[in-house]
Amino acid sequence: MNNNPTSDSTPADANRIPVKDITPVKVHQPEKKSAASSKNHIYVRQVKGRIENFRQLFGGFFIFLFAAIPWIPYEGQQAILFDIMEQRFHIFGLTLWPQDLTLLAVIFMIGAYALFFITSFAGRVWCGFMCPQTTFTYIYIWFEHKIEGPHNKRMKLDERDMDLDKFLRKFAKHFCWLAVALLTSLTFVGYFTPVSELFVNFFTFQASGLAVLGVLFFTFCTYGNAGWMREIMCTHICPYARFQSVMFDADTLMVAYDEKRGESRGPRSRKMSQEKLKEKGLGDCIDCNMCVQVCPTGIDIRNGLQYECINCGACIDACNGVMDKMNYPKGLINFTSEHALQGKKVHILRPKIIGYAVVLVLMTALLAVQIMIRVPLEVDIIRDRGSLYRETSEGLVENVYTLKILNKHQDEQFYTINVEGMPGAKFIGQQTVTVKGAELETIPVSIAVNPYDIEGRITEINFRVTNEDGSIEVLEPSKFLYR
Numbered sequence: 001m002n003n004n005p006t007s008d009s010t011p012a013d014a015n016r017i018p019v020k021d022i023t024p025v026k027v028h029q030p031e032k033k034s035a036a037s038s039k040n041h042i043y044v045r046q047v048k049g050r051i052e053n054f055r056q057l058f059g060g061f062f063i064f065l066f067a068a069i070p071w072i073p074y075e076g077q078q079a080i081l082f083d084i085m086e087q088r089f090h091i092f093g094l095t096l097w098p099q100d101l102t103l104l105a106v107i108f109m110i111g112a113y114a115l116f117f118i119t120s121f122a123g124r125v126w127c128g129f130m131c132p133q134t135t136f137t138y139i140y141i142w143f144e145h146k147i148e149g150p151h152n153k154r155m156k157l158d159e160r161d162m163d164l165d166k167f168l169r170k171f172a173k174h175f176c177w178l179a180v181a182l183l184t185s186l187t188f189v190g191y192f193t194p195v196s197e198l199f200v201n202f203f204t205f206q207a208s209g210l211a212v213l214g215v216l217f218f219t220f221c222t223y224g225n226a227g228w229m230r231e232i233m234c235t236h237i238c239p240y241a242r243f244q245s246v247m248f249d250a251d252t253l254m255v256a257y258d259e260k261r262g263e264s265r266g267p268r269s270r271k272m273s274q275e276k277l278k279e280k281g282l283g284d285c286i287d288c289n290m291c292v293q294v295c296p297t298g299i300d301i302r303n304g305l306q307y308e309c310i311n312c313g314a315c316i317d318a319c320n321g322v323m324d325k326m327n328y329p330k331g332l333i334n335f336t337s338e339h340a341l342q343g344k345k346v347h348i349l350r351p352k353i354i355g356y357a358v359v360l361v362l363m364t365a366l367l368a369v370q371i372m373i374r375v376p377l378e379v380d381i382i383r384d385r386g387s388l389y390r391e392t393s394e395g396l397v398e399n400v401y402t403l404k405i406l407n408k409h410q411d412e413q414f415y416t417i418n419v420e421g422m423p424g425a426k427f428i429g430q431q432t433v434t435v436k437g438a439e440l441e442t443i444p445v446s447i448a449v450n451p452y453d454i455e456g457r458i459t460e461i462n463f464r465v466t467n468e469d470g471s472i473e474v475l476e477p478s479k480f481l482y483r
């Protein structure tokens with residue numbers, strides 16, 4: 001395809017938009033002996049630099065949080081426990097029930113808007129620095145590097161026929177990968193079932209079938225995703241990678257190569273003078289391919305913005321190292337924006353960012369209000385559907401109800417039940433009840449009334465349930481039927 005209209009181009013050619021071929025070139029893949037071998041495997045070169053240090057620190061912090069949170073106790077039980085079997089989520093003092101679905105929906109929406117906000121502002125930083133897939137992939141690559149050696153040694157090892165050394169290295173690597181996957185999976189499942197019991201029961205073969213199945217499933221997922229799938233997850237499976245480009249604009253931060261400064265690329269002596277470089281038409285890129293060799297998704301950032309790029313910044317560190325050695329200024333590859341690259345004004349506050357920020361603040365305020373006004377008690381009244389009413393031997397008219405009292409508090413509560421709206425009504429049944437923290441109590445009760453006090457076929461009544469100090473109270477309406 002003709003990229004540049006030349007002097008003998010036709011007017012139609014001159015109007016064509018120049019097309020640039022940016023097919024990713026995965027140069028650090030070894031030659032494979034057979035088509036059946038893992039020809040798409042990427043041998044990531046280790047990189048050192050400020051961004052890498054920051055990612056390790058950041059990733060380490062989140063891994064620590066992930067591992068530590070299930071072990072934090074609160075008022076005698078696991079502070080954060082998503083108890084799916086019992087259909088309740090404990091988050092410190094807060095217990096969420098299926099009835100609190102709106103609260104959970106708001107929490108998820110806050111998470112989603114926070115992600116949109118961050119992505120609009122700083123591009124795919126979630127992918128590069130916080131996503132568990134990236135963090136675990138880097139942990140797995142670290143084991144690979146320690147056991148099998150640097151990327152070129154790993155390539156040679158894979159090309160070599162199996163021998164004892166290769167077998168032992170592969171065995172040790174997969175053993176470490178599986179150990180990390182198992183510990184990760186146990187920790188993850190520990191968010192859904194008491195973690196200390198899970199660890200003990202799992203290693204003493206006393207865990208339930210469901211818990212074992214969960215642990216094995218997530219072990220397999222971690223091992224498969226971080227060990228084998230790696231960049232395939234980011235480039236072909238992760239849905240977030242697909243739609244996040246709609247949040248991008250010309251001011252969004254992204255990892256980009258400064259083409260104006262770098263091109264034309266080419267090798268040169270470190271001592272070559274600026275005049276000589278200019279004479280040869282060389283830019284600052286020495287075409288060393290270091291940026292490609294460290295890329296976990298195997299792309300060449302010099303080909304422009306690509307959906308495979310997870311903004312991890314490894315190529316920035318690699319290129320800065322090269323620039324240092326060449327005595328050139330750093331930043332040939334950098335976190336920048338399209339506008340910054342074009343020398344245009346960069347807008348930090350833009351309508352999209354402000355919009356996401358406003359929604360985020362409103363949602364957070366809504367969540368705070370919902371939590372503040374939430375009554376940690378729920379009462380359900382079910383009328384006996386078997387009979388509308390019955391007459392007692394004392395000549396009273398009686399209606400039967402089932403009261404379901406749900407204590408959403410973490411502590412045990414003592415409740416008193418009263419009926420209102422029917423003068424002279426007699427409460428038959430348990431009028432006081434103790435309900436354990438996060439438990440449901442079912443109580444059958446009857447209301448009996450002198451038929452001469454009943455004014456119509458249907459009388460609106462209320463059940464008032466109050467805790468001991470009167471700080472928690474629920475008024476639940478029901479009906480009293482006669483004839």
Ligand code: SF4
Nearest residue numbers: 285286288289291319
């Ligand atoms: S690391 Fe820098 S100098 Fe080397 S090829 Fe990449 S952009 Fe060019």
Ligand code: SF4
Nearest residue numbers: 295309310312313315
């Ligand atoms: S191009 Fe650079 S920032 Fe993008 S994924 Fe590769 S190494 Fe990371």
